Amino acid sequence: MAITYPRALPAYRFGSFRFSLRRGNDLSSPDGSLKTDAIQFGFPYWEMEAEAVAMNDKEQALWEAWLDSLAGSANQFIGRDIRMPCPASIKPSTVGAADPFTTLARHGGAAGSFATGDASTWSLDGTRTVLTLTGLPSTFVITAGDPVGFRWTSSTKFHLVRALETITAAAGVAAVTVNPAVWATVPAHATGVATLKQPGCLMKMTSRDPAPSDTDEQWRERFTARQVLVA
Helix, strand or coil, rough: CCCCCECCCCCEEEEEEEEEEEEEEEEECCCCCCCCEEEEEEEEEEEEEEEEEEHHHHHHHHHHHHHCCCCCCCCEEEECCCCCCCCCHHCCCCCCCCCCCCCCCCCCCCCCCCCCCCCCCEEECCCCCCCEEEECCCCCCECCCCCEEECCCCEEEEEEEEEEECEEEEEEEEEEEEECCCCCCCCCCCCEEEEEECCCCCEEEEEEEEEEEEEECCEEEECCCCEEECC
């Protein structure tokens, strides 16, 4: 069976992990005064630094096969913050707990009608930084720091933003300020789908390095990745 790209980030064992937004800023004082001007260049992008960990040969083989399949930076995967698979307001307190979306109901809907985590519709203001989501559970809480994802083109293209404020939905509708601004290349609803469930973005691996083991039984390998700017 052929591997389909972009690949999903595997649910294997991780050690250290960091997922953060990067942006280029040029700080200068063009007139020689103490006043400093900041100029942003390029697009903000997401960066991931991860440590793959294996406790036995089988786990190591699985990790190595997945990393090998990326062929360095040749193939893409869907990167995401593994610490935030869902909004903080419904995040389970224990590892391995049931999917919290399974029993959620959209406003006016039956239990389980929000199982996908997808908004019914979404829209943006003129700055593309205020995102309005509809079809959420009646008083659903979006917390500052929650990721929101977009997918389109038969789920082969992805984009990711982060909520900057905590908002409680009213009748299943929430308008929240996000960062970075949603790219102009993300198609409007309904071609583009907004989701709160395992949101991610397209990424390519940028480095892969063996890491020292804490014990003879533990294998580790560090890798980094950077968001792909989708046209």
